[in-house]
Every structure is written in C-alpha cells, then in structure tokens.
Amino acid sequence: MSSPGTEAARRRGRWRAAGLVIVLAVVAAAALAPALPLADPNRTQPSRRLATPLTPGYPLGSDHLGRDLLSRVIWGARVSLVVGVLATLLAMLAGTAVGLVTGFYGGLTDNLAMRGIDLIMAFPYILLAMLLVAALGPGLVNAMIAVAVVNVSFYARGVRAAVLLLREQEFVEAARAIGSTEGRILRRHILPGIVGPILVFVSMNIGVMITESAGLSFIGLGAQPPTADWGTMLADGRQFITVAAHVAAIPGLAIFLLVLGCNLLGDGLRDALDPRLR
Amino acid sequence: MRRYLAHRLLSALFVLAGVSFVVFLALHLAPGDPAQILLGPMATPAELTTLRGQLGLDRPVLVQYGRWASRAAHGDLGRSIMLRRPVLPELWRRFQATLVLATGALLLAFPLGVLLGVLSAARPGSRLDRLSQVIALVGISMPAFWVGLLLIIGFSVRLGWLPGTGMYSPAGDGGARDLLAHLILPAVTLALVPLAIVSRLTRASMLEVIAQDYVRTARAKGASEPRVIGWHAFRNTLVALVTVLGLEIGYLLAGAVYVETVFAWPGIGFMMVNAILTRDFPLVQGGVLLIASVYVAINLATDLLYAVVDPRVRHV
Numbered sequence: 001m002s003s004p005g006t007e008a009a010r011r012r013g014r015w016r017a018a019g020l021v022i023v024l025a026v027v028a029a030a031a032l033a034p035a036l037p038l039a040d041p042n043r044t045q046p047s048r049r050l051a052t053p054l055t056p057g058y059p060l061g062s063d064h065l066g067r068d069l070l071s072r073v074i075w076g077a078r079v080s081l082v083v084g085v086l087a088t089l090l091a092m093l094a095g096t097a098v099g100l101v102t103g104f105y106g107g108l109t110d111n112l113a114m115r116g117i118d119l120i121m122a123f124p125y126i127l128l129a130m131l132l133v134a135a136l137g138p139g140l141v142n143a144m145i146a147v148a149v150v151n152v153s154f155y156a157r158g159v160r161a162a163v164l165l166l167r168e169q170e171f172v173e174a175a176r177a178i179g180s181t182e183g184r185i186l187r188r189h190i191l192p193g194i195v196g197p198i199l200v201f202v203s204m205n206i207g208v209m210i211t212e213s214a215g216l217s218f219i220g221l222g223a224q225p226p227t228a229d230w231g232t233m234l235a236d237g238r239q240f241i242t243v244a245a246h247v248a249a250i251p252g253l254a255i256f257l258l259v260l261g262c263n264l265l266g267d268g269l270r271d272a273l274d275p276r277l278r
Numbered sequence: 279m280r281r282y283l284a285h286r287l288l289s290a291l292f293v294l295a296g297v298s299f300v301v302f303l304a305l306h307l308a309p310g311d312p313a314q315i316l317l318g319p320m321a322t323p324a325e326l327t328t329l330r331g332q333l334g335l336d337r338p339v340l341v342q343y344g345r346w347a348s349r350a351a352h353g354d355l356g357r358s359i360m361l362r363r364p365v366l367p368e369l370w371r372r373f374q375a376t377l378v379l380a381t382g383a384l385l386l387a388f389p390l391g392v393l394l395g396v397l398s399a400a401r402p403g404s405r406l407d408r409l410s411q412v413i414a415l416v417g418i419s420m421p422a423f424w425v426g427l428l429l430i431i432g433f434s435v436r437l438g439w440l441p442g443t444g445m446y447s448p449a450g451d452g453g454a455r456d457l458l459a460h461l462i463l464p465a466v467t468l469a470l471v472p473l474a475i476v477s478r479l480t481r482a483s484m485l486e487v488i489a490q491d492y493v494r495t496a497r498a499k500g501a502s503e504p505r506v507i508g509w510h511a512f513r514n515t516l517v518a519l520v521t522v523l524g525l526e527i528g529y530l531l532a533g534a535v536y537v538e539t540v541f542a543w544p545g546i547g548f549m550m551v552n553a554i555l556t557r558d559f560p561l562v563q564g565g566v567l568l569i570a571s572v573y574v575a576i577n578l579a580t581d582l583l584y585a586v587v588d589p590r591v592r593h594v
Contacts, residue, residue: 007403115296122293122574123566123573125532131566132304136308207419215422219423234424255424267415
C-alpha cells in the first residue's frame, strides 16, 4: 500500500535482504558457538571484571564476574532463538488445531472454544504471561510455555477466520459433492489454503516472542543465573551502569538486532505471501 | 442503543466473572501450600491441618472460589503475606503510580503518533513517510527494558539531567516539578511501542479513507488539500483510532511492568513482579484481578465510544 512504483519495491527488497542477513548471521553464530574460538561463557575471572570493550582478550569486554561478554552474547543467542522458535511453534500448532476444528465444524465446540479465547484475550497478554509464570514457578521453560499459551488465541482466531472463508468456497463444495470425506477436505483443501496466513503470522510473531521471553528473564521470571541469556545478562548489567554501561547495553543491542531482523524479514514475507497487502 | 448497551454490559460482567475464576484457579493450582507458607517450615502437621481448616483450604475448589469472589466483590482481597497488610489499599496506591506513568506515555504517544500517521498518509512515499516508517520499525523492535536503561545511562548517569529511578526524590518536597522530572524518562520509554503502532495504524486507515469516492469528490469541488486531509478524511479514521486508543491504554497499564522495573517506578507491575518472586499470592491475585478488570472496563468503554462515533454499530 505504500508509494507505487519500482523505487518503493526496490527499497523494500533491500530491507528484506538486510533482515535476512541479520537473522542468518545470528543463527549461524548460535549454531557454530561450540566450534568458535570463544572463551567459556561461564568462566569467571574476578581480576578482569568489568573490562571495557576492545580490551585484549575481551572483544566486547567482560561482566561483573569477569565473564567474556562476546562469548555470553553468542551463547545467549542460542537461548533466545530456541525459546523464540519453540514458543512460536507451540503457539502455532495449538492455535492452528483449535482454529481448524472450530472453524470447520462450528457448533457447540466452536462456541465453547471461542468463549474460552475471549476470556484469554480479556487479559493484557503480558499480565497473563506473568500469571502463568506465577502459577508454574519462574524458569526458562515455564516462561516459554507462558509466552506460547498467551499467543495461542491469536493463531486460533486467525486460522478460524481463514477456515470460515475457505469452507464456503466452491471448490470445497465441489469436493464435498464428489464424496470426499471431511478429513480429506480438511487435509487436501483447507490446510493448503491457510499455510500462507499462518506463515505471515509466524513471521510477525516471532520477534514479539523473543522480546517477551527476554523480558520475563529480565524481570527475574524466566531464565535463571548463571544461564547466558540476554534478558538475565541485561538484568545483571543493570547494577553496574554507573561504572560499566556496556555490560547492560550489549545484550540489549543483541536483542534489538535480532528482533529488528525478524521484523524486517517478516514484513517482506508478508508482502510476498499476501498479495492484497502489496 | 439501549439494547446494545445492556448487551455489552452483560457480556463484560460475564467476562469479568470468567477472568476472576482464571485468576483464582491459576494460583490455586500453583505448587506450594499457603498454610505452609504462612506457618513456615517448622510447623507441625496438626498446626497445618488446623490452619487449612480455618482458611477453608480443605473445602472444594468451587466453594473456595465462591468465598474468595464474594469477598473480592466487597473489596476484601485478603492480606499480603509479605507486607502483612490488607491487599486493596496497597494495590490502590501502586495503581495510582502506574496510572500517572501510563497517562504520561499516552499523552506523548497518541497525539504524536496520530500526527505522524496523518502526515505520512497525506504524502505516501515522501521523506517524512519513510522516516516515520523507520521510527515505527525501530520502535517496535527495541525492547522497552533496554531503551529505559540506555536513557538512564545517557540522561541520568552521563549527563545528569534527569533522575533515573523512583517517582520522587527522597530529599525532595514531593511536588509536581519533582514528579515531572522523574516521569520524563519512563514515559518516553513506555511511549515508544504505542507511538509506533498508532502512527502505522493511522497511516493505513487514512490511506484507506483517502482512496474513497467522497474524498475525490471533495477534491474535485476544489477543497484545499489540508481541508481534505484534516477534515474530510481524518474524521473517518476516528473509528479506527478509538479502537487503537482502547487497546493501547490496556497495553500501557500492563506493559508498564518492564518500564517500572527498570526505573524502580513504584507501580503495580513492579509490585507484582516482586510478589511473584516472593510467592505472595494474595497480592498477585489482587493485582491481576485489578488490571484485568480495568482492561475489561476499557474494552467496554471502547465499544460504547465506537457506537457513539459510528452509528451503524448500534444495530448489531
């Protein structure tokens, strides 16, 4: 919908490419972390604590226990990526299942499930995530579950709406007329039609998931020390901002870059998959 | 209109009842025995049984919920385990602090976001449009807790211009000037995400309206461009803006959690994080219930306002 012409399209293409580069770089660094010549992320060295960036042996400096920040940021990428991707997958699978069943079959199941989702959406989502963590107990896995559960309703609603539209299409009616079973219609005709919208949603959602789980770790409800997690690193660094601001600034920069990359890529994906938004 | 009002009120009450049940149930199922927490690790089994009986913890869940809900409806949310004080006055004190912060952020984000959105839509593809696009993208990608820290590092630690923690100076007079100085950095931090969302949605909604026939008619009749944009087109984006306003107020109240933690702002979110970490469940229950109720009320108000702005809604 932005300005017409090839100039705008080219600019969007560049942004998308930038997003792809950022995400690929983070994924590669995270995947290769054990093979990279990095210091042990948990090795403390009190004599070298709060070293500034570019100190020999500490490219990004060290934290209050003398741990290498570069190593911790790269190992932390593994935590953020795994939690972000798993939470998204969990929310997507559960939400899609609910959306498919309720949208396709309707009736009482639909009614009950939708009232349940209304109820979940009656909470501001950060609040619901906090309530779930309070119930399950603080921790990385529980924070991930909480973030996933909160997002199930968004997928369920989106998929249900898409299924409701598809269900009334002529090709579905035709399939029914030639005697296809309900299961076959769901698998062969409905499911392919909702893959696009789901992917768009995933691409826009994954950045939020990463920020949210880092946020829960930051306030002490997610990953617990000494895990090298971006949120907990930021929380640790907070106590030293008067003497060594980089300890808090660097993990935050990492979150920002990864989420920015995801969002750039997500926007691009949405343009590519949803022609109506072009 | 009256039927619509009754319908919406009734369903809001229904949602509220459901919300309170979810809140109760979530913490009821949480590991940890309230009687054990209250009596400490040295309690004998007999003491535990007695206290459970006194607290009604040996009754069926629904009965416990009924007792809790009826007390809550009368304003009795129990006593905080850690503070050893009634929950409600504490919640109210904290909620006021959050309200101040959220209002500050809203006053920054909403007018600025609408202005940016309208100006972007007036000339899509212009330099300003692209700039606002970048602002929005960066705004939603930056975690609030990081932005807050950067602002503290820059404006409090390095420059020393503004205070970076708390709501008032310990040595100050507690006046409005002191409060305002403390409010600026957290409000700016909290405003960032709503600013991004409001500007993008305003732009999208404006572009949709500008494409309609009546706008072309207005132009054809020779209305000036500022009049077409500011009067004809803008009025029809108000419906979308009302919805966004409601959503954003809800976001601000709950999303303040991170900002309050960073700035040690004595709000309800900051309080709740501590309550969760110390497993002070009455305080958590009360806090979630209060914010969720306010959220339901805001959604209700949004729907009603919607009906005022757009008469077609009333007939649904």
